[in-house]
Amino acid sequence: MAEIFYDDDADISIIQGKKVAIVGYGSQGHAHAQNLRDSGVQVVIALKDGSKSAAKAQEDGFEVKSVADAAEWADLIMILAPDQHQRSIYADSIKDKLTEGKTLAFAHGFNIRFGYIDAPEGVDVILVAPKAPGHTVRREYVAGRGIPDIIAVERDASGSAWDTALSYAKAIGGTRAGVIKTTFTEETETDLFGEQAVLCGGMSHLVQYGFETLVEAGYQPQIAYFEVLHELKLIVDLMWEGGIAKQRWSISDTAEYGDYVSGPRVISPEVKTSMQAVLADIQSGAFAKRFIDDQDNGATEFLELREKEQGHPIEATGKELRGLFAWKQQDSDYVEGSAAR
Numbered sequence: 530m531a532e533i534f535y536d537d538d539a540d541i542s543i544i545q546g547k548k549v550a551i552v553g554y555g556s557q558g559h560a561h562a563q564n565l566r567d568s569g570v571q572v573v574i575a576l577k578d579g580s581k582s583a584a585k586a587q588e589d590g591f592e593v594k595s596v597a598d599a600a601e602w603a604d605l606i607m608i609l610a611p612d613q614h615q616r617s618i619y620a621d622s623i624k625d626k627l628t629e630g631k632t633l634a635f636a637h638g639f640n641i642r643f644g645y646i647d648a649p650e651g652v653d654v655i656l657v658a659p660k661a662p663g664h665t666v667r668r669e670y671v672a673g674r675g676i677p678d679i680i681a682v683e684r685d686a687s688g689s690a691w692d693t694a695l696s697y698a699k700a701i702g703g704t705r706a707g708v709i710k711t712t713f714t715e716e717t718e719t720d721l722f723g724e725q726a727v728l729c730g731g732m733s734h735l736v737q738y739g740f741e742t743l744v745e746a747g748y749q750p751q752i753a754y755f756e757v758l759h760e761l762k763l764i765v766d767l768m769w770e771g772g773i774a775k776q777r778w779s780i781s782d783t784a785e786y787g788d789y790v791s792g793p794r795v796i797s798p799e800v801k802t803s804m805q806a807v808l809a810d811i812q813s814g815a816f817a818k819r820f821i822d823d824q825d826n827g828a829t830e831f832l833e834l835r836e837k838e839q840g841h842p843i844e845a846t847g848k849e850l851r852g853l854f855a856w857k858q859q860d861s862d863y864v865e866g867s868a869a870r
C-alpha cells in the first residue's frame with residue numbers, strides 16, 4: 530500500500546527556514562515560486578542572462594538572480610528547467626555552488642535516474658512533483674485546495690531530507706490533497722511510460738487513426754473530429770472523477786457494450802507487448818539516450834517529427850471548427866498529465 534501524507538504530517542517551518550532558488554520561470558516555475566512565497570518562504574528566481582522569463586518574474590514581484598548567484602545564495606535549489614537543459618545548467622552554474630548541507634531538488638527524476646546529473650556528497654537530493662501543469666497547481670492553491678504530489682529522496686545526506694521534501698510539498702499545496710512516497714527511479718520510469726504509451730503517444734495516435742478511418746470511409750472530417758477527439762475530454766473527465774467504472778456507468782448501454790466487445794479488437798494483446806517494449810527502452814536508458822543525443826544534435830529528429838505531426842489533417846479540421854463555434858476552450862478546460870512541466 531502506498532504511503533500517503535497530508536498537512537498534519539508535514540512541518541512547513543522547515544522550508545520557511547530555508548532560502549529557495551527556483552531555476553526556471555515557466556509552467557511549473559511560476560507556480561512553485563508563487564505558492565512558496567504565499568506560504569512564507571523566501572524565494573528568488575534563477576535564470577540565464579537574457580532570459581525572456583526575467584521580465585515576467587520581476588513583474589510578479591520576484592528578485593531575479595543569475596543561476597550561479599542564486600545557487601550560491603540558496604539553501605535549496607529547485608531545478609525546473611526542461612530535462613534536456615538541466616545537465617548544462619547544473620554543470621555550468623550550480624555544481625560548484627553545492628556546498629555541504631544544501632538541497633538539490635527536482636520535479637522530475639530524469640537527469641538523476643539516467644546519470645546526467647550527479648550531485649556531490651553531503652548534499653540532499655529530493656524530488657517534489659505535482660501531478661498537474663503549473664497553472665493548475667497555482668489555481669488550486671489560490672482556491673484553498675491542492676494538487677497531489679509525489680515525493681522522493683535520492684540522497685539523504687542530512688538525515689532530514691524526507692522532512693524537507695514534505696515541507697516543500699506542503700508549501701506548494703500538495704499535502705492538502707495528499708502526497709505519495711516514491712523513488713526517483715519509479716517516478717521517472719512510470720512518468721515516461723505514461724506519457725509515451727498512454728497519455729500522449731498512445732492517445733494521440735489512437736485519435737489520429739480513428740479520424741483517418743472515418744474520413745477514408747467517406748464521412749465528413751468535421752463529424753469525425755467530434756466523434757474521436759472533441760468528445761474525448763468528456764470521457765477522460767469521467768474516468769478522472771471515478772475511474773473507468775464511472776465512465777462506463779455514465780455512458781449509454783450501447784456505448785458500454787461496444788466498449789467491451791470492440792475495445793479489445795483495437796487495443797489487442799499485441800499492444801501490451803509493444804508497451805512492454807517501450808517500458809524496456811525506458812528502463813535501459815535507450816529512450817533517454819536517443820532523446821538527449823538528438824537534443825545535442827540540434828533536436829533534428831524531434832523537430833522533423835513535430836512538423837510531420839502538426840501537418841496531420843485532424844489539426845486543420847479542428848482549427849476550423851474551433852473558430853466557428855461559440856464555445857471557447859480556456860486553460861481551466863484542460864486536464865493535463867506530468868507531460869506539462
